Amino acid sequence: MLEMGVGGSCALAELEREDIADVPVEVIGDQLVELFAHRNRVDAEIERRLHRFDKGEGYAADHALSAQAWLRWKCRLSASEASERVKVARQLPQLELTAAAFADGSVSYRHAALIARTASEIGEKWESNAESILVTAAKEVDPGRLRFAVGHLKHYLVPDGALDEANANYERRQLYLSQTMDGMFKLDGQLDAEGGAALKTALDALMTPPSGDDDRNASERRADALVELAWRQMDAGTLPQVGGQKPHLLVTAELATLAAQPNSPAAELEWSQPVPAETARRIACDCELTPMLDGESHGSRKVIPGWKRRALIARDRGCRFVGCDMPSAWCDAHHLKHWADGGLDELWNLVLLCRRHHRMVHEGRVPLRLTASPP
Helix, strand or coil, X not given: CXXXXXXXXXXXXXXXXXXXXXXXXXXXXXXXXXXXXXXXXXXXXXXXXXXXXXXXXXXXXXXXXXXHHHHHHHCCCCHHHHHHHHHHHHHHHHCHHHHHHHXXXXXXXXXXXXXXXXXXXXXXXXXXXXXXXXXXXXXXXXXXXXXXXXXXXXXXXXXXXXXXXXXXHHHCCEEEEEECCCXXXXXXXXXXXXXXXXXXXXXXHHCCCCCCCCCCCHHXXXXXXXXXXXXXXXXXXXXXXXXXXXXXXXXXXXXXXXXXCCCCCCEEECCCCEECHHHHHHHHHCCEECCEECCEECCCEECCCHHHHHHHHHHHCECCECCCCCEHHXXXXXXXXXXXXXXXXXXXXXXXXXXXXXXXXXXXXXXXXXXXXXX
């Protein structure tokens, strides 16, 4: 049992001196629960005293203009946190159940702040049992799940307000995609509830369970899923045309570059920076090729025409890299001997590889390990 009391700093100092290597981990678990409860009580006391300090303009003694400004100055809080702290302190005296649960450590500051903000937003339609419902839920769930209860409560008490909030969130949607100096693309933005749920559903569908050799973390797999989503849309051919053409990835490269000859120039990727020869070779494995001579086009041809790809799919049925179960729809045709090196576009020189393993074989220089051809 941890006793913090008024002399909490002494008790904390005693804990800091303790050699936790000798403390059973089961005991530490119980101590963590108690420490978090004590932290909640400390936060509650901060809010109680902050209310008195704010109401009595205690900040004026230091010539600060507001409690928020004083908190930023003296307690080094961010502007948003200082503002929220003051708002919660002003609201808590009207929320007796929340203040009591906060004071005895059974709910956290985040719980209390969410309930206080909800009461302020609902205003005069705040019912007497609404606080009881939220405090009861707060004692059982984390703040994220408490937001679900808040959403249902708002919809019941102020349906028009809930709709206004949803519309306001929709108007805040935004997406930025910009390229950095090192060639990476930075993605930043936010989506409303429906848009975000739609994107997450699509990404989750593409984030298949990792295979045995898949050492990507969740964020890397999510990034690959987003790129896969773009590729599948372009491959489907259903996107609107741009400049009279279906959207596609355009790579410009000299034949010497595709043949990986020494001192050949880098390939150029539209909307991006120059890319390595091996990246161009991978993309060229399964592409539509347009030879250019003296600035003039000499016709285009698909390296792997549709009938040959269908035959390849019928034979391989999916990625042929050992241990991979990606379906054929997620695969590129890969040349065992690249056509730029004299390899032929024949089935015996082609295998299906998922985009991840295709990149590993080209840019990653991972030796190609194939499963036996499916029966």
